[in-house]
Amino acid sequence: MSTSTSNAVRRIVVAPRPLRIAVVAPPYFSVPPHAYGGVEAVVAGLVDTLVSHGHHVTLVAAGRNGTRAQEFVQTWADPPAHLLGGSIGEVINAARVLAGLRLDSVDLVHDHTLAGPLLAASRRVPTVVTVHGPLDELADVYRPLGRTVQLVAISRAQTRQAPELNWVGAVPNGIDVDSFPFRSRKDDYVLFLGRHHPTKAPHLAIAAAKAAGVRILLAAKCNEKVEHEYYEREIRPRLGDDVIDVGVADAARKRRLLAGARCLVFPVCWDKPFGLVMTEAMACGTPVVALARGAVPEVVAHGRTGFVVDRPDELAAAILRTHELDPAECRAWVGERFSLEAMSRGYERVYRTVLGAGVTASLSGLPVAGADGSRS
């Protein structure tokens, strides 16, 4: 440390104290996941980045510790995928978290599960909870839990769906940008990537591509009953030389398809709280043409990394304008806002806010009993 003059005030930059964070993952898939498992992928990326930032992380998950977490609490020897959707897996998982996670050596718990937040009221340290799912049902979980849980949204749009909840921040999901190939020269197709489902609306993407006169490739999951029915009704009759079903894509093929596309068409028909595929497209230098639902206007920088329009009949004109956008700017935008680094910095800010506020979970943090949970 040196100062330029003898009477200068000595300025010491103190690196913030590293934190001790317990991250609780859902048990149904490995962390990171082998294939399916969006939340598990986010958790793995967060854990590794927090460790790289000097923090001490305890991961609570099923299977082996596939991350850089310094400590690991195993909930199941093998992820119990067969319990997904039922109640028993959630409750067993929370019970094992209660038993296995020693709180004397952590500053806070960051929970990514459904039943885990029920434990918050029993802890002396704060419980931060990321709301990964839609709030139409989940708000009924978090509303009665009141200030015992510190909620983090995955978009600002999500917080607006239930502004009465105890939000402490909004941190967009992050992706490993380096794992996505950047291409500035594009092939002559637009891409729909997702699943064959009315809310994902590939039929609107097809209509837009046809109106724009460009070829569209459909790479989408189609194995549930509702997906099959939708596909037979809305997609199969529209297939042709310029509407090509390429089936569901694995990780490598997904990246090739994204990188080569003129744009990703994302005609989502519900207020989705986030949309990871949009960030993946932009990371490849591929702009996004999307409807303005849910988090879309936050994820896509309209006029810079894509076009966000209000009506399906505006999608075609937007597709024809994507050549005006700079692929490098698309990728830079993701690095800035939707990288693992950005996500991790976002959560570190949340952790320090919560700890700085002296939040302690306790029953005094419960809301006054209302219509549900009221006494008579």
Add this chain to the structure above:
Amino acid sequence: MSTSTSNAVRRIVVAPRPLRIAVVAPPYFSVPPHAYGGVEAVVAGLVDTLVSHGHHVTLVAAGRNGTRAQEFVQTWADPPAHLLGGSIGEVINAARVLAGLRLDSVDLVHDHTLAGPLLAASRRVPTVVTVHGPLDELADVYRPLGRTVQLVAISRAQTRQAPELNWVGAVPNGIDVDSFPFRSRKDDYVLFLGRHHPTKAPHLAIAAAKAAGVRILLAAKCNEKVEHEYYEREIRPRLGDDVIDVGVADAARKRRLLAGARCLVFPVCWDKPFGLVMTEAMACGTPVVALARGAVPEVVAHGRTGFVVDRPDELAAAILRTHELDPAECRAWVGERFSLEAMSRGYERVYRTVLGAGVTASLSGLPVAGADGSRS
């Protein structure tokens, strides 16, 4: 108060202090239930009897307060039967219990739900939990919860299935004996009552009745896929003049069928922790012929209220001996052991044991982390 002699020690019988008990019911059906809902029926009977014994009861349930509980915390305005089986209903229910149930005016919480026990560690008062289901999955919930929960089995056989759990008692389920008609003169049939399912094994009941040369009536549920398949394979081919399918029975018909039968045949093929229908039969003065699985040897007094045998091929001989048994003794046995009164007294003993032991739920009551929930 009088004493016979002046120097006699004055003996004052002090009535035990009334307790303040919060009873938490599952939310999916009304309490008491309109039709289906075994746990809800038990809860309603317990609540009403506790109140009649002078206790102050707070019922936590969905819908209206259909009991004599002095206080009521409503979790849903209408029971959310559509959420049964999924995880969200359990978690919302527990969150609403946390928010709605004020603990400053109760001595203990008696929980009958799946996720509710996760809240025990946050309470200053003890949480008594009745284990209503089979332990093959539920033991994984209660084992990590350790001494934060005070477990009550519905039979001693159930405790033997997982002796390592924190059992504080075994209290058999009770029925409203007066609601069952007593008949000492029987008609000439034996009865199977339950559902068409391999584990309930009506095919064994049919074989036994045929071997004994007596007519059998089958009154059983058959609307799930597994029930239909079993019925077509095992039951339909065996129907005839002496094997009569009378369909599923409502409450009134069930009572008529039970009261008129020479005996109930209960060839259960798994270690069922209890069997309410056996107590209902005996309440009608109808003995029970059953296989010695699970709680059966505790529920049926072998040689007095029925016969408990080890092998299916012994059932026929037992059926032919049921005329030796006294219907009045069957009913008296239920009044003594399996009435609402007996159940309520059993739980009152448990409550006083738990409160007398000064049990307080806390994290110090957790087990040492083992194979599941272990650290590395």
